[in-house]
Amino acid sequence: MWFLLLGLLGVGLKYFEVGPVAGWSWWLVLSPFALALAWWAWADSSGYTKRKVMEREARRKQVRIDRQRANMGLPNRDGQRTRR
Known part of the structure; x- marks a missing residue:
């Protein structure tokens, strides 16, 4: 670019x-x-382009999972409970 x-x-x-x-x-x-x-x-x-796309999708997925776990009051991947 x-x-x-x-x-x-x-x-x-x-x-x-x-x-x-x-x-x-x-x-x-x-x-x-x-x-x-x-x-x-x-x-x-x-395969650099494909690898970068997969990494970006994995980050977005993990953020979505962490947000859903926090909304349910479950510990996130670090083992800490967070509640909004």
Whole structure:
């Protein structure tokens, strides 16, 4: 995502001829897009993306379980009783 934002910023600065970016080669300005493509290809092929999604879902599930246990007056996963 950062490579994509950096690429968009570079293209905008190059197009509007702002600062030193105006003198840079288009290859240099467009290189963050190639890096973003390489990152996404690696993340998908290595399972990084899927692993992050699973971790996020597990955190959301645990928060929901803890909230329900607290509402019932049962101890949470740390063994502490909490009641709202």
